[in-house]
Amino acid sequence: xxxxLKVNGKAVAIDAAPNTLLVQALRDHLKLTGTHVGCDxxxxxxxxxxxxxxxxxxxxxxxxxxxxxEVKTIEGMxxxxxxxxxxxxxxxxxxxxxxxxxxxxxxxxxxxxxxxQPNANEQQVREGLEGNICRCTGYQNIVKSVLQGAAAxxx
Amino acid sequence: MGASDFANLPxxxxxxxxxxxxxxxxxAGQYTDDIVLANMSxxxxxxxxxxxxxxxxxxxTAALAAPGVIGILDGQDVAADKINGLPCGWLxxxxxxxxxxxxxxxxxxxxxxxxxxxxxxxxxxxxLEQARNAAELVEVDYEPLGAVVDxxxxxxxxxxxxxxxxxxxxxxxxxxxxxxxxxxxxxGAAHVTKLDLVNNRLxxxxxxxxxxxxxxxxxxxxxxxxVANQNPHVERLLLTAFVMGLPxxxxxxxxxxxxxxFGAKIFLYAEDVCLTWAxxxxxxxxxxxxxxxxxxxxxAHGRDHVSxxxxxxDKDGKFLAFxxxxxxxxxxxxxxxxxxxxxxxxxxxxxxQYKTPQVYVEVDAWFTNTSPVDAYRGAGxxxxxxxxxxxxxxAAWEMGLSQDEIRRRNFITEFPYQTPVALQYDTxxxxxxxxxxxxxxxxxxxxxxxxxxxxxxxxxxxxxxSYIEACGLAPSNVAxxxxxxxxxxxxxxxxxxxxxSVTVFTGSxxxxxxxxxxxxxxxxxxxxxxxxxxxxxxGDTGRVxxxxxxxxxxxxxxxxxxxxxxxxxxxxxxxxxxAHLMEASDTDIDFAGGEFKVKGTDKMVTFGxxxxxxxxxxxxxLDKLEPGLNETAFYDPTNFTFPAGTYICExxxxxxxxxxxxxRFTAVDDFxxxxxxxxxxxxxxxxxxxxxxQALMEHCVxxxxxxxxxxxxxxxxxxxxxxxxxNIVIGHVCTPCTTNPLGTKGCGEAGAIGSPxxxxxxVLDALAPLGVKDIDMPASPNRxxxxxxxxxx
Numbered sequence: 001x002x003x004x005l006k007v008n009g010k011a012v013a014i015d016a017a018p019n020t021l022l023v024q025a026l027r028d029h030l031k032l033t034g035t036h037v038g039c040d041x042x043x044x045x046x047x048x049x050x051x052x053x054x055x056x057x058x059x060x061x062x063x064x065x066x067x068x069x070e071v072k073t074i075e076g077m078x079x080x081x082x083x084x085x086x087x088x089x090x091x092x093x094x095x096x097x098x099x100x101x102x103x104x105x106x107x108x109x110x111x112x113x114x115x116x117q118p119n120a121n122e123q124q125v126r127e128g129l130e131g132n133i134c135r136c137t138g139y140q141n142i143v144k145s146v147l148q149g150a151a152a153x154x155x
Numbered sequence: 156m157g158a159s160d161f162a163n164l165p166x167x168x169x170x171x172x173x174x175x176x177x178x179x180x181x182x183a184g185q186y187t188d189d190i191v192l193a194n195m196s197x198x199x200x201x202x203x204x205x206x207x208x209x210x211x212x213x214x215x216t217a218a219l220a221a222p223g224v225i226g227i228l229d230g231q232d233v234a235a236d237k238i239n240g241l242p243c244g245w246l247x248x249x250x251x252x253x254x255x256x257x258x259x260x261x262x263x264x265x266x267x268x269x270x271x272x273x274x275x276x277x278x279x280x281x282x283l284e285q286a287r288n289a290a291e292l293v294e295v296d297y298e299p300l301g302a303v304v305d306x307x308x309x310x311x312x313x314x315x316x317x318x319x320x321x322x323x324x325x326x327x328x329x330x331x332x333x334x335x336x337x338x339x340x341x342x343g344a345a346h347v348t349k350l351d352l353v354n355n356r357l358x359x360x361x362x363x364x365x366x367x368x369x370x371x372x373x374x375x376x377x378x379x380x381x382v383a384n385q386n387p388h389v390e391r392l393l394l395t396a397f398v399m400g401l402p403x404x405x406x407x408x409x410x411x412x413x414x415x416x417f418g419a420k421i422f423l424y425a426e427d428v429c430l431t432w433a434x435x436x437x438x439x440x441x442x443x444x445x446x447x448x449x450x451x452x453x454x455a456h457g458r459d460h461v462s463x464x465x466x467x468x469d470k471d472g473k474f475l476a477f478x479x480x481x482x483x484x485x486x487x488x489x490x491x492x493x494x495x496x497x498x499x500x501x502x503x504x505x506x507x508q509y510k511t512p513q514v515y516v517e518v519d520a521w522f523t524n525t526s527p528v529d530a531y532r533g534a535g536x537x538x539x540x541x542x543x544x545x546x547x548x549x550a551a552w553e554m555g556l557s558q559d560e561i562r563r564r565n566f567i568t569e570f571p572y573q574t575p576v577a578l579q580y581d582t583x584x585x586x587x588x589x590x591x592x593x594x595x596x597x598x599x600x601x602x603x604x605x606x607x608x609x610x611x612x613x614x615x616x617x618x619x620x621s622y623i624e625a626c627g628l629a630p631s632n633v634a635x636x637x638x639x640x641x642x643x644x645x646x647x648x649x650x651x652x653x654x655x656s657v658t659v660f661t662g663s664x665x666x667x668x669x670x671x672x673x674x675x676x677x678x679x680x681x682x683x684x685x686x687x688x689x690x691x692x693x694g695d696t697g698r699v700x701x702x703x704x705x706x707x708x709x710x711x712x713x714x715x716x717x718x719x720x721x722x723x724x725x726x727x728x729x730x731x732x733x734a735h736l737m738e739a740s741d742t743d744i745d746f747a748g749g750e751f752k753v754k755g756t757d758k759m760v761t762f763g764x765x766x767x768x769x770x771x772x773x774x775x776x777l778d779k780l781e782p783g784l785n786e787t788a789f790y791d792p793t794n795f796t797f798p799a800g801t802y803i804c805e806x807x808x809x810x811x812x813x814x815x816x817x818x819r820f821t822a823v824d825d826f827x828x829x830x831x832x833x834x835x836x837x838x839x840x841x842x843x844x845x846x847x848x849q850a851l852m853e854h855c856v857x858x859x860x861x862x863x864x865x866x867x868x869x870x871x872x873x874x875x876x877x878x879x880x881x882n883i884v885i886g887h888v889c890t891p892c893t894t895n896p897l898g899t900k901g902c903g904e905a906g907a908i909g910s911p912x913x914x915x916x917x918v919l920d921a922l923a924p925l926g927v928k929d930i931d932m933p934a935s936p937n938r939x940x941x942x943x944x945x946x947x948x
Contacts, residue, residue: 027189031191032182033182033185033186033188033189034181034182034183034184035182036186036188036362036363036414037188037364037444038362038363038364038447039447039868039869040446040447040448040868041447041448041868041869041870043868043869043870043874044362044447044869044874046362073182074180074181074182075181075182077181078181082181084177084180084181088180088181091176091180092172092173092176092177092180093172095170095172095173095833095834095836095837097176097179097180098415098667098668098669098837098838098841099179099361099362099363099412099413099414099415099666099667100175100176100178100179100180100184100412100414100667101184101186101361101362101363101414101415102362102414103179103180104180104182107180122882123878125877126877126878126880127877127878129876129877129878130876130877130878132877133362133869133874133876134362134877135360135361135362135415135417135841135845135874136362136415136667136837136841137837137840137841138837138839138840138841138842138843138844138845138880138883138906139840139844139875139876139877139880140840140880140882140883141837141840142877143877143882
């Protein structure tokens with residue numbers, strides 16, 4: 001089965017078995033290993049990517065479901081020269097990560113959250129991150145990062 | 156250089172932003188599962204569906220014929236190749252002088268499986284899907300046997316036994332303290348508070364599941380093991396010397412970016428051995444990545460104690476004696492450090508922050524048909540703190556004292572202090588921690604908040620916990636006397652490059668703690684560089700001198716101290732080079748801020764000039780001074796470090812639903828010198844949330860009849876999420892550690908140690924008006940609601 005889609009702005013055609021998950025296509029076929037797998041029940045959110053601008057859990061979707069869509073992963077966030085996106089920069093500035101494993105999923109969820117609720121307050125950010133588990137940070141600095149990243153994106 | 160000089164150096168105490176973040180934030184990190192080797196194959200493990208069963212046969216015929224299968228190995232293959240079982244790294248001697256029962260721990264079951272998830276066979280195929288599909292075709296003929304999963308059931312007469320060498324399931328009995336003196340003190344006590352409690356079993360759950368790649372290279376007859384692990388050298392030592400009988404120089408263990416550990420990645424696991432062994436047998440690199448559901452079955456779990464404690468007091472609430480009996484569930488086998496957890500790491504902390512004259516602790520360890528239990532964030536210290544801080548608050552309520560008052564009446568105020576259970580605390584200021592936490596928690600405003608909750612039909616309570624822990628496991632000779640089969644030092648190598656930048660090789664391992672930044676701050680501060688001029692290398696036995704890795708909050712206090720020792724040597728040699736350059740005596744050279752000066756003159760050379768001279772040794776006294784500027788040091792600490800603090804939790808409970816909401820949480824810690832406050836606060840946040848997770852939601856549940864793990868995924872094991880908590884208020888008190896050159900004490904585990912009793916004490920304080928006197932963790936809505944109903948009845 002061949003599936004065509006755009007990943008991080010680049011058109012790709014992936015030859016894969018019909019049961020291939022989107023996360024497998026990203027990690028195994030495109031070698032975009034920034035998207036991680038942290039569970040097998042769709043609960044942890046480490047595999048979150050943006051599909052047509054909306055956060056999806058790529059371990060819970062077939063590649064075929066992403067046909068003709070635009071997918072953005074953590075690798076597609078920074079500028080071509082390596083300059084980080086304001087949301088990425090906010091995570092660094094606010095110490096919103098420790099081991100870094102959940103981080104790409106957190107950043108992608110944060111992007112979706114900013115789109116839906118650009119003026120979200122702290123409680124709304126906490127609720128908005130309900131689908132992503134972090135074991136290291138206790139979330140406090142992630143929430144701070146998202147608030148700061150959202151503010152930076154508006155300015 | 157002393158601790159006070161060190162604390163005043165530039166960059167120390169500065170929240171330098173983390174150097175490692177860029178790669179993690181751009182998807183450029185490299186965790187084990189991200190690594191792809193040429194010709195790599197994939198592995199899937201066949202695991203026992205029974206808690207206890209005889210393995211009559213393993214029929215591989217159909218599976219071997221499945222597409223893509225390269226090989227299937229089982230216990231018979233292991234035995235044929237004479238691969239040993241997993242070793243236990245700590246020997247406990249029972250009170251009767253007998254060594255603990257130490258059953259063989261095969262890497263693949265030979266004739267018996269002893270817990271759900273126990274390893275039966277490994278299936279290796281071209282793709283993971285093929286391996287998984289073929290595993291379905293492996294026919295294992297099991298004969299189910301009786302099983303026990305609860306530590307109370309394990310000790311019942313006639314309980315099913317897993318090991319012939321432990322027919323009563325008893326692993327060891329161990330004790331510390333003077334029982335006679337304790338019993339005597341109880342006789343004269345004005346009041347005795349008693350408490351029975353369970354410290355619930357937890358799954359560590361680092362977000363990166365364990366993963367490993369075994370790679371045998373026929374050309375050099377050597378192996379590389381990539382593995383998500385916290386201490387690659389220890390992994391290699393156990394793997395080579397004890398299990399596979401290989402010379403260490405033929406095995407390189409690389410722990411690349413590791414997505415959290417929390418203890419779960421300290422240990423040598425069966426999978427790591429299987430992959431290394433099979434990669435030679437099948438002559439292919441083999442990758443295994445754990446599923447989350449698999450991780451629940453086969454990662455070492457934490458905690459699982461059942462205890463009875465009694466605290467004797469005089470009429471003023473002064474502690475006279477403390478007596479504890481604990482039954483510890485070891486699981487089906489002894490994991491790497493398991494025997495140390497309920498003994499050396501637990502009982503020795505039961506004096507807490509209090510000058511209780513007599514303490515006696517007795518521990519029985521038992522085998523059950525569950526996943527092996529081992530160190531999890533804090534390891535023994537959280538169990539000790541939970542028990543002690545629960546009984547102290549209960550004693551306060553029984554004596555009509557406030558939770559803070561009973562603590563203040565009993566705090567140790569003079570240091571050094573020798574406890575009755577082996578430890579000597581070097582320094583601390585427990586009253587200062589209590590003062591600061593009460594101030595930050597706005598205890599003064601509690602009554603008004605209580606009234607407001609009441610007006611909404613809610614209950615509000617406050618809980619205290621004053622913890623102390625022992626970090627930086629030490630010294631090696633003491634640990635050895637207590638049963639450790641390894642040393643507990645750390646190494647540091649400092650390589651100064653010709654242009655003055657520096658690479659540091661450390662035996663510590665970073666899996667989220669930020670060593671690449673904080674260690675760079677230490678080195679930059681000493682040498683007068685910027686942190687960007689210093690790179691830290693860790694996690695690779697092929698690059699780093701032998702080190703012991705990261706656990707027990709030892710990295711900066713032991714690993715950092717080793718680097719400081721290496722820097723002492725660098726400074727001494729650099730002074731000689733500087734003296735040569737300035738034609739002075741090296742005893743006349745002062746070094747500060749990256750500059751070498753001749754005392755009493757304006758003659759000066761920079762660190763960079765000295766570095767270049769070392770590598771461009773023209774006009775160099777080569778008969779007196781070797782070229783180069785590269786030094787290695789090993790540091791073995793003289794004592795543990797003793798972080799301590801007071802945590803205050805305020806909860807609001809809806810009596811109609813039993814839902815507990817943490818409304819306020821204040822953590823005041825004394826970590827000694829702090830190198831990077833931002834990193835330290837992040838560690839506290841994470842630890843506190845893990846501790847609140849234990850107190851309110853996390854719990855590994857095995858079915859008591861069948862031995863099945865009921866909480867086997869994130870669908871049924873409740874993990875803390877962002878909307879479960881308020882922001883945590885943090886404060887610091889600083890009494891620098893007196894036994895290491897940095898004055899640091901360690902901060903990684905404090906949050907998980909101090910917070911569970913604070914939360915449960917708050918829950919009990921809130922429920923007290925309804926007559927609820929006790930509740931075990933996790934205080935889930937169901938348990939709280941049930942406790943309220945029981946109190947009504």
